Amino acid sequence: MESPVELVIFDCDGVLVGTERIALRVQLRIGAELGWPLTEDEVVELFMGRSLVSMAEVVRPRLGDRAAQLWCDRFAEYHREAVDAGLAPVDGLTEALAGLDRTNLATCIASGGTHEKMAHTLGRTGLYERFAGRIHSATEVERTIN
Incomplete structure (x- = not known):
């Protein structure tokens, strides 16, 4: 299935x-x-x-x-x-990502943080390379106020 x-x-x-x-x-x-x-x-x-x-x-x-x-x-x-x-990855993240790796599901990041901030925080924890090319920031989207 x-x-x-x-x-x-x-x-x-x-x-x-x-x-x-x-x-x-x-x-x-x-x-x-x-x-x-x-x-x-x-x-x-x-x-x-x-x-x-x-x-x-x-x-x-x-x-x-x-x-x-x-x-x-x-x-x-x-x-x-x-x-x-x-800074460290969230507790249990390493195991969760390993489980996702076994499913072959596509992954990405979508965050309100800037690319610079994410490169820094993800880089400090060794996660940047894992998601490189699949990191998206709210700064890429036009902001509208309702």
Whole structure:
């Protein structure tokens, strides 16, 4: 019997690589530095899964244009440092990918992250080459606001 599944599409952050806890810590740090102390729940609600552009849209009304840009700049810097200090694939991912390899299903990544960010995080965990040529970013798609 043929499988109705022809393609497995992975998100990157929090699915392939454990960046969610890193992002949470970074957001808490930046908020404290810029005078907007946040709780973990607030960070999850306001920032998790968002692009830098979306983060700036959240910060701007509260802290202004300059702080919104500073927030994004610091996020990129601190996140990169934390990833370099120790990022790992999500627990169980290696086994799950090995199981998929046995099925011969096609795989790809579709993420809200930029190609640069994914090259960095996936590269640090040894996953970039596995998905090379099949990595897609929301930056490739026109953004519309409804």
